[in-house]
Amino acid sequence: MAQETKARIRKAAIEVIAEEGFFNTRMQDIADRAQLAVGTIYNYFSSKDEVLSYIFKYEIQRRMKSISELKEQKLSTRRFLKKFLDRHFLTLRENPNLGRVLVREKEFSRAKDNNEIKENMNSLIKMLEDIFVEGINKAEIKDINAHLMAVYFFGSMQGIIEFALTEPEIEMLVDGPDFIIKRIEHIFK
Amino acid sequence: MAQETKARIRKAAIEVIAEEGFFNTRMQDIADRAQLAVGTIYNYFSSKDEVLSYIFKYEIQRRMKSISELKEQKLSTRRFLKKFLDRHFLTLRENPNLGRVLVREKEFSRAKDNNEIKENMNSLIKMLEDIFVEGINKAEIKDINAHLMAVYFFGSMQGIIEFALTEPEIEMLVDGPDFIIKRIEHIFK
Amino acid sequence: MAQETKARIRKAAIEVIAEEGFFNTRMQDIADRAQLAVGTIYNYFSSKDEVLSYIFKYEIQRRMKSISELKEQKLSTRRFLKKFLDRHFLTLRENPNLGRVLVREKEFSRAKDNNEIKENMNSLIKMLEDIFVEGINKAEIKDINAHLMAVYFFGSMQGIIEFALTEPEIEMLVDGPDFIIKRIEHIFK
Amino acid sequence: MAQETKARIRKAAIEVIAEEGFFNTRMQDIADRAQLAVGTIYNYFSSKDEVLSYIFKYEIQRRMKSISELKEQKLSTRRFLKKFLDRHFLTLRENPNLGRVLVREKEFSRAKDNNEIKENMNSLIKMLEDIFVEGINKAEIKDINAHLMAVYFFGSMQGIIEFALTEPEIEMLVDGPDFIIKRIEHIFK
DNA sequence: TATGAATGAGTCTTCATTCAT
DNA sequence: CATGAATGAAGACTCATTCAT
Missing domain, CATH: 1.10.10.60 (Homeodomain-like)
Incomplete structure (x- = not known):
């Protein structure tokens, strides 16, 4: 209730x-x-800030749960990333407002004590990093800087969404996953 | 004074x-x-809003002036766009704060009467559109939708900057122009 | 509450x-x-101005209600006016501060968009005008310009109050009604 | 200069x-x-207040000078007052804005240290009082309270002007002097 | 003397937050 | 738990006044 x-x-x-x-x-x-x-x-x-924090926390934890579930499917790194992106972009197509908030308001905490949002984002990035580390260990991808790659991957997601929300059409959200995968194609062996 | x-x-x-x-x-x-x-x-x-509007107006008009100057150099469309991007990204490397403001605060006018910022942005997009139209007329680029192309081009600029400002390094601002040109490579004959 | x-x-x-x-x-x-x-x-x-507007609106509507009530008593025009004035001046004797505000601050809206006060005053003047018209129809008063008479009547009320508030004594508020009636004595048949 | x-x-x-x-x-x-x-x-x-004070001071001193000049003409009290009023109302007809300021802004000093305006007004009232005292001494007018009479006389002037400025026509300023004299008719022997 | 850019104290107004019901 | 009236700190904006030129 x-x-x-x-x-x-x-x-x-x-x-x-x-x-x-x-x-x-x-x-x-x-x-x-x-x-x-x-x-x-x-x-x-407890506060207005906390409402926004909660939106981020809630969505990021869903993504993290999504990652955990996918992990159990023992997919290849490429398919893993593709499926994760597909789910994420599908959610945003179904609820563009959510995308707008996640992309546009992520900076609100600058110059505030409240960095819960950043902590949550970093947790998500950490999970992505783990995926890349695992891929390297499984020899599926090259020996790259996994942390940098995770940051780049996350940044690309943000960029696509930002771009898609600027465009009149929301088509970009359909092609987004492939677009991002293509940009990191070179890391796969 | x-x-x-x-x-x-x-x-x-x-x-x-x-x-x-x-x-x-x-x-x-x-x-x-x-x-x-x-x-x-x-x-x-006259107001706090106007201070921000003026920052946009001032910078956008500089870009438009830059376009006007380049036009007199009778460059090929490709070189024209490359030079324009080089100037723009150089400015932002020299003054990253400006980039942060232009990219992050462009949405502030949402739900406000004040859409001067948007009008200014549209003027700039219109000028870019003219460049593409001219390129088509000079048979330098394919017969594409010039307006859509201009919007995409502008959006890409924004995306790169957003991305570069998220990254710890600002390297992206160096490679940005080439990065964008590569993404529109297919339009050149 | x-x-x-x-x-x-x-x-x-x-x-x-x-x-x-x-x-x-x-x-x-x-x-x-x-x-x-x-x-x-x-x-x-919603604003400081509105507080003042409301004071006027509130009091003017009380006067208009007072007129409506008196109308039901089927009084002669002379007695009607006398009773209306008695009530008005009694209120001001009981609350001289109200008189001060109504008389002194009525001009505040000059050079402002806000002419709600003036509109309310005009409504009251219109009701007074109706009284005079009715008096003419009932052949109780001469065939005068009812509108002009109403304006004059209203102005006299204001004048007496202004005068009374200037005087050290407030006696004028007691004699006010008779004073005003005497000044329009000639209109009665 | x-x-x-x-x-x-x-x-x-x-x-x-x-x-x-x-x-x-x-x-x-x-x-x-x-x-x-x-x-x-x-x-x-030296200040905004002083500008307004000066307007009052300047006009009141003109009136006082007018009284001084009239005094030398050895007129009867009645003719004296009539001439004084004629001059005053003529000035206001020629410059209604002056009337508006003198009548409407006389209260501005309330709750201010600045009572220069009130002092000036009191000086004028004092001069009027002297006229009435002289009239009593010359047995031209009854043995009334000269001070109260002066206050009343001055208040009437203000009232007429206030009234005239409310009215669409400015006719009242023409008849004003006679109107006031009639109201104090009973004091003459 | 004339100027008008710079100043900052003073006010209106907003809105997150509290708390009695 | 739900409510929404009351609160008052915070911030945008105004404008009388100053002073260097």
């Missing part, structure tokens, strides 16, 4: 923040969209 | 906004950085 | 504005007098 | 203040109207 309300707030926040931007969004706006009173939000979140 | 002060404000604003983000920046911060009183800023700008 | 707070703000504002004048009054002053926080005022009024 | 500039500022201030009200008038507005720089005003006046 309680989780339903928290999810409702999260979804409402994604919508409003996607439309207005985090700084232009008032807690009242989120409450209105969620058809709740402002006070109610504070029963689930 | 007056223009010196306005330029000082513009430069101070770029620095502070790059560091803190537009919404986290107070007028007092800009004034402090420019070693001026807040009131002085309002002798040159 | 909510209306209680709004009324408290209205009353506090009348007191402070009567003492200091609208332009010398700070929102903080009104809040202090009402024993509320400044922010609370903005839960009921 | 210097006095010409000071007069220019005074006249410009009367115009702007009549149109916008004292509180809505900025020093820059006065400077613009006078076709001078703001700084110049401060060579002649």
Whole structure:
């Protein structure tokens, strides 16, 4: 029950923040969209920043769970990355607002104590790094700098999304996975 | 004299906004950085929004002037685009803060009446479009949709910068021009 | 509940504005007098101007309601006007601060878009005009220009109050109704 | 020469203040109207308040001078008052803006240390009082309270002007002198 | 004397957050 | 848990006043 309300707030926040931007969004706006009173939000979140943090945390943990699940499928590194990207981009096509928030508001914490978002992103990057390390160990990919590769891979995802959201069409989100894989083609043996 | 002060404000604003983000920046911060009183800023700008608008306007007009100058050199379309990108990326390497502002804060006007920034960007895109049209007329490039190409070209510039600013190194800004030209290689006859 | 707070703000504002004048009054002053926080005022009024507008609107609508009630009593025009004035001047004797505000601050909207105050005053004048028209139709008063008469009548009310507030004594507010009736004596048949 | 500039500022201030009200008038507005720089005003006046004070002082002293001149003509009290009023109302008909300022802005000093305006007004009232005292001594008027009479006389002048400025026509300023004299008719023996 | 750019104290207004119901 | 009125700190903006030229 309680989780339903928290999810409702999260979804409402994604919508409003996607439309207005985090700084232009008032807690009242989120409450209105969620058809709740402002006070109610504070029963689930301690601050406005935490609402945004939670959006990132929630989505990043889904990605990490996705990675964990894929790991059990014993796929080749290439197929692994392809499947991960497919899932990620599918989610964003289904919910472009989420993409807008994840890409545009990631910088909000600059000059704030709150680096929970960055920590979450780094956890995700760490998991990607592990994939590359494993690929190297399995001799599927060349002996590259796995950390740098993970950062680059993550950055590309962001770039494609940013680009796709700028474009009038959202086509880019369909071709995104292949586009990214092509850019790292040279690392595969 | 007056223009010196306005330029000082513009430069101070770029620095502070790059560091803190537009919404986290107070007028007092800009004034402090420019070693001026807040009131002085309002002798040159009517609002905080206008300060940011002016940064975009100023830089975009420089780019447009750059395009006009290059036009007089009667270069091939490929060399024209390469030179334009070289200038642009050189400026950003010399002043990364400017890049950060131009890329990260371009969305600030969402949900605001103020779309001066977007208008300025569209003017620049229009100029790029003219270049592609001319290239088609001179039979240097294939018969593509010039407008779409211009949008894509502009989007790529943004993407590279975003990516470069995310990376710890700024190397990307060196290779950026070639990177972009390579992505549109297929349009040249 | 909510209306209680709004009324408290209205009353506090009348007191402070009567003492200091609208332009010398700070929102903080009104809040202090009402024993509320400044922010609370903005839960009921969108701006400082609107607080003043509301004072006028509120009082003018009371006068209009007073006229409507008197109309049902089927009085002669002379007695009607006398009773209306009696009520009005009694209110001001009971709350001289209100008189001060209504008379002194009516001009605040000059050079402002906000002419709500003037619109409200004109509504009241229109009701007075109707009274005169009715008097003419009932052959109780001469065939005068009803609109001009209403304006004059209203102006006299204002004049008496202004005068009374200048005088050390407030006696004028007692004799006011008769004073005004005497000045329009010639219109009665 | 210097006095010409000071007069220019005074006249410009009367115009702007009549149109916008004292509180809505900025020093820059006065400077613009006078076709001078703001700084110049401060060579002649020490503050914004002082500009308004000066307008009152200047006009009140003219009235006092007018009274002094009339005194030398050895007129009857009635004719004296009539002539004084004629002059005053003629001036206002010629310069209605002046009337607007004198009537509407007389209250600005409330809650301010600055009561120079009130002092000047009281000086004028004192002179009027002397006229009534003299009239009593010359047995031309009844043994009334001269001070109260002067206050009433002065208040009537203000009232008429306020009324005349509210009315669409300015006719009232023509009949004003007679109107006032009639109201104090009973004091003459 | 005239100028007008620079100053910063003073206010309005916003909005995240609290808390009594 | 839900509510939404009350709170007040924070920040944009104004404008009288100063002063170097």
